[in-house]
Amino acid sequence: MKSYDVAIIGSGPGGYVAAIRCAQLGMKTAIIEKYSTLGGTCLNVGCIPSKALLSSSHHYEEATKHFEEHGIEIPGDIKVNLEKMIGRKQAVVDQTTGGIDFLMKKNNIDVFEGLGSFKDATHITIEGKDAQEIEAKKIIIATGSKPSTLPFITLDKERVITSTEALKLKEIPKHLIIIGGGVIGLELGQVYRRLGAEVTVIEYMDRILPTMDAGLSKELNKVFKKAKCKMMLSHKVQSVERHGDEVIVKAENKKGEVVEFKGDYCLVSVGRKPYTAGLNLDAAGVAMNDRGQVEVNDHLQTSVDNIYAIGDVIKGAMLAHKAEEEGVFVAETLAGQKPHIDYNLIPGVVYTWPEVAAVGKTEEELKAANVEYKVGQFPFRALGRARASGDLDGFVKILADKTTDEVLGVHMIGARCADLIAEAVVAMEFRASAEDISRMSHAHPTFAEAVKEAALAATEDRALHV
Incomplete structure (x- = not known):
């Protein structure tokens, strides 16, 4: 029987990142995945393939609706080849999951294909091509989630x-x-x-x-x-x-x-619900709550001292990057370090166009908590960069403490907001004020200028370009 310092069940963003960090920290690491490809929902049937289709369909929409105004004329009809579009999506997925295979080999992580389930708190049985059993001092549950439905709906997966x-x-x-x-x-x-x-x-x-x-x-x-x-x-x-x-x-x-x-x-x-089927958690003594989530403490430790859980299978937002942060957190905790996660500063993003992104508190949450705040908002259509590209929809809104000016929440909808939100996360991580952001030089012309202008509006209601 093979023995490991750490075994991770599930190879999604939380699981594979946890495995890499554990290996980097010198632990003998194994990862168990029931499917034939690594990467979990995110890489196989979630984040990555959906972004590939969003990108392809965006190109099609630009070609059919907006190229002409840019002086680009395409003779003949523009047609969708859905089979080819889906094929490109799959190629992106295959390349990405192949990259995870490479990272596992690079970091000397043993990969087991099959359904991992607890025999007890330190032993995992793996039912796959070959039934086997491994032993691990520490175990991380990272089995993610699956789509929810309503009780009266029959999902035939065809229509x-x-x-x-x-x-x-x-x-x-x-x-x-x-x-x-x-x-x-x-x-x-x-x-x-x-x-x-x-x-x-x-x-x-x-x-x-x-x-x-x-x-x-x-x-x-x-x-x-x-x-x-x-x-x-x-x-x-x-x-x-x-x-x-x-x-x-x-x-x-x-x-x-x-x-x-x-x-x-x-x-x-x-929505989605935690996926724990087949884990046999009772055999290990791992407790769950009434929402089907694995119960964890502030250290992401379950009711069993040597077993941890991360990602969609525990409480909190079901986000790939949240799972990644938790994977690193557990790995570093096991190594005796003192990591931290500020859940308030994990951004949420919607990859429509315009993109939608947010971090921190909403106005509704601040009102409910009786926090006095001020608002600075700036429309994208007032930006030269937005007019140049034709991406006029949306705005950036900054919420700051009325007394201290500390940024409490940033909410944006517009072009490239999925990337722009990182500026807000950095600012809030260092407890910046709206005035701090307003005094930083932002390149012109860029979409990011909307963040500076919203900060100016929140500071002294003195946005420059509206």
Whole structure:
């Protein structure tokens, strides 16, 4: 039987990063993955493939709608080759997961393919091509999550689908009905709307992106409506039925009326839930909470001293970069170091176009906590760089403490916000004031100038370009 200092179950962003950091710190490390490729949901059927399709569909939309205004004329009709687009997506995934294989070899990490389950607190059985058992002093659970559904919905994975199937459709839907106005539904909805599908988004809450700042939700809703997506807010889905190639969704609006929607595909994107099936946690004595999450303390340690858990399988936002931070945190904790994670400073991003990004507190949260704050906001359309590229939608909003001027939250929607949010994270990590940001030189012309201008607006209401 092989013995290790650390064994990690699950090879998503949390698991494989934890494995690399453990190996860097001198631990003999093993990683167990039940699928034939490493990388988990994020690399295989989540973050990476969805961004590949978002990029491809964005190119198509630019070519069909915006090239002409830039003086670019393409003779003949521009057509979508969906098979080739999906094939490129898969090539990106294969290259990325292959990169993880390389990193495992580079760091001398043993990879086991098969379903890992606890025999006891220090032994893991692996059911794969060959049944085997390994021993580890420390074990990290990093098994991630899988798509949630509603109890009355039958996912046939052909017409009533999850994000996994939506990433590999063989045809562009005529009418894609999306249940859930969160990140996944909006990103995939935008992909297929660009490619020509009619798109209807049905959301239970009164706004899309209900966990983000209300201003961002309102602005992105306008963008989707401008793209002729039907945004059915405050609608409670009652039933989803498939009849041949047709899917019928019935939902109740806030007036109590039942509304019927007919489409050829229905994407169920109502969130994700922790994935612990097959782990046999009882054998190790690992406790779970009533939400199906593995219980951990502030050190990400489970109810069993030598077993830790990270990522989607524990409490907190289900984000790849959150899992990565936790993977490093546990590895360094095991090495006797004193790492830290500030969960308030883990940004959230929606990769639609315009992109949406945020870090820190929302206005709603500050009001609920009775914190006095001031707001500085600056529109992208006032930027020379935005006008030059034609990306006019969106704004940057900075929330700062009314007394101390410390930045408490930054919320943005616009071009390249997924990258711009890092500036806000750095500023808040060092407890910058809005005035600190306003006094930093930002290159001109750039999208980042919107951050400086919003900081100026928050400091003394003296944005320069509005």
